[in-house]
Structures are given as structure tokens and as C-alpha cells.
Amino acid sequence: MEARDKQVLRSLRLELGAEVLVEGLVLQYLYQEGILTENHVQEINAQTTGLRKTMLLLDILPSRGPKAFDAFLDSLQEFPWVREKLKKARKEAMTDLPAASSLGFLYSSPLNTTPQPPSFRPRIGHGRGA
Numbered sequence: 001m002e003a004r005d006k007q008v009l010r011s012l013r014l015e016l017g018a019e020v021l022v023e024g025l026v027l028q029y030l031y032q033e034g035i036l037t038e039n040h041v042q043e044i045n046a047q048t049t050g051l052r053k054t055m056l057l058l059d060i061l062p063s064r065g066p067k068a069f070d071a072f073l074d075s076l077q078e079f080p081w082v083r084e085k086l087k088k089a090r091k092e093a094m095t096d097l098p099a100a101s102s103l104g105f106l107y108s109s110p111l112n113t114t115p116q117p118p119s120f121r122p123r124i125g126h127g128r129g130a
Contacts, residue, residue, distance in 0.1 A: 004093040005069035006062045012089060013058055019082050022053045029075035030057075035064045 009016070020026065027044060030036040036044075040060055047053040061068050069090075076083040 001062045001064070001066060001068050005090065008086060008089045008093055009058055009061060009069070012086065013055070015085070016058060016082065017051050017054045020054050020076070020079055021050050022057050023050065024078050026072075026075045026078075027057070029077075030071055033067070033071045033074075035068050035071045036060065 022044060027036065027041050031038070031041050044053050044056050044060075047056055061072055073083050073086060076086075
């Protein structure tokens, strides 16, 4: 899932939790499309409230590949107002965020540093006279 789509889900998390009921077609559609596994569906259904189910779904979706956001939009047939809100937020995020490829530095490890020119690299295993 692209960074902007993750941000959209995060920014609308509470609203989605209050409005989306995952017991309906949402989970079944996402399972049918291969976004969720059988284990995901069981884990979500094991939650005690609709809010907890939706929150768990929102936790799982960002890690389910590049088609997860669009499949989630498609699954919201019973919630057209929610789907439109997500589409609008996504469109706004597209104009606010640069392309995903330029966001790589935001998600890199703190240990990931810019490569240094060869003259600045530490010389390992080269003692005197080597």
C-alpha cells in the first residue's frame, strides 16, 4: 500500500471505526480478492465489538500489498458515503504528498546513511604496508 493511502487510513481511523461494520460484505470481499487470508478473517471475527473488528482490519490492511486500498474501497458497497470520503481524502493526499518514490527517506532505517565517497570510507583490514 502506498504511503499516501496508509496516511488516509490513519487520518480517518476513528471515523472509519465508527461507521464501517466489517461483519457484512467488507471482510468477505477482501477475502475473496486475496487481500485477507482465512486467518485474518478469523482473527477479525474473534474481536468482541464492531469497533475492535474495524480497528484490527485497519491495522492489517496497510501490510496487504499495493491493491489493498482499492480493494477496501470496492468492499464498501454498503457504505457509499465512507467510500466517497476515502476517495476525497486520497485525492487531497495526492496533491499534498510528493510521489511515493521520493518519500523513501521518510521510511528508511535510522542506520541507513548516504553512501560516502570512497576516500571517506573506513579502511578495514589494511594495516601499515598493506
